[in-house]
Amino acid sequence: MRITIVGCGYVGSALASHWHQQARHWLRVTTTREERLRELAPLADAVQRLDAADPDQLRQALETTEAAVFCLAPGGSRQVDADGYEATYLRTMEAVAAVVPQLPELQQLVYTSSCSVYGEATGLVEEDTHPKPREPHAQILRDAEDLLLACRSPHRRVAIARLGAIYGPGRELEPRFRSLAGSRRKGDGSSLISWIHRDDVVATLDWAVEQGFDGLINLVDDEPISVRELIDRSCHAAGLEPVIWDGDNERVANPAAERRISNRRLRELGLSLQHPRLRILAA
Incomplete structure (x- = not known):
């Protein structure tokens, strides 16, 4: 299969x-950064610098592709900046919608979205739960999903995770949370x-491409954990002082405290997780 x-x-x-x-x-793999071309070269048959929001560049990158996987992320350090999300996600999906009619060989689109689109939803959240984005960047992600879903046709499948x-490697949780030991936090x-x-x-993502999956899937592990529990366990495991929470006696309504995102569909599709729970919880 030819994949980009x-x-x-x-x-x-x-x-x-x-x-x-x-x-x-x-x-074929793409990057927005010239300096990463050499680093990525050993991983693919072709490496291309690409502004995915440019329809002409995107069409050329996907011209002979059968499956395209979009693993987008905003550049820079402002990871939840709405303008950065719009430029990265919304503009790219607009370009996708513009070029797919010109790409008859493109049979599948796979896209990594975020559970943040559920926003204000509470209780058990499954794929058919109506998204209620809370923040501007989450609404942008939801709009990007809609643009991609509109590309679905009898000959083209769309999978959204x-x-x-x-x-994971290089993004371990313990150092991040242990650095908060002894601090005072709001809420x-x-x-x-x-x-x-x-x-x-x-x-x-590998499975979705191999199986030609079409539809939505929540990609989360088996057990959500509260911010407080995760930080407390991280600090306790390291023998550090606990975090002091300012809002213990004045708890306010918090949709995120009542939301449990389900991975039941993942299981029903026959997928098993290598890491079903955070390692710190299994200790």
């Missing part, structure tokens, strides 16, 4: 490495976070 990965950051690079090791597909918070830390290991993201 659009965006080779943390997830895209790992996916490219996985497929390179399999040596079963012809692979809504990811939890990603961790009560009750917000639940659903996590997913990078290797499970790679395995699921």
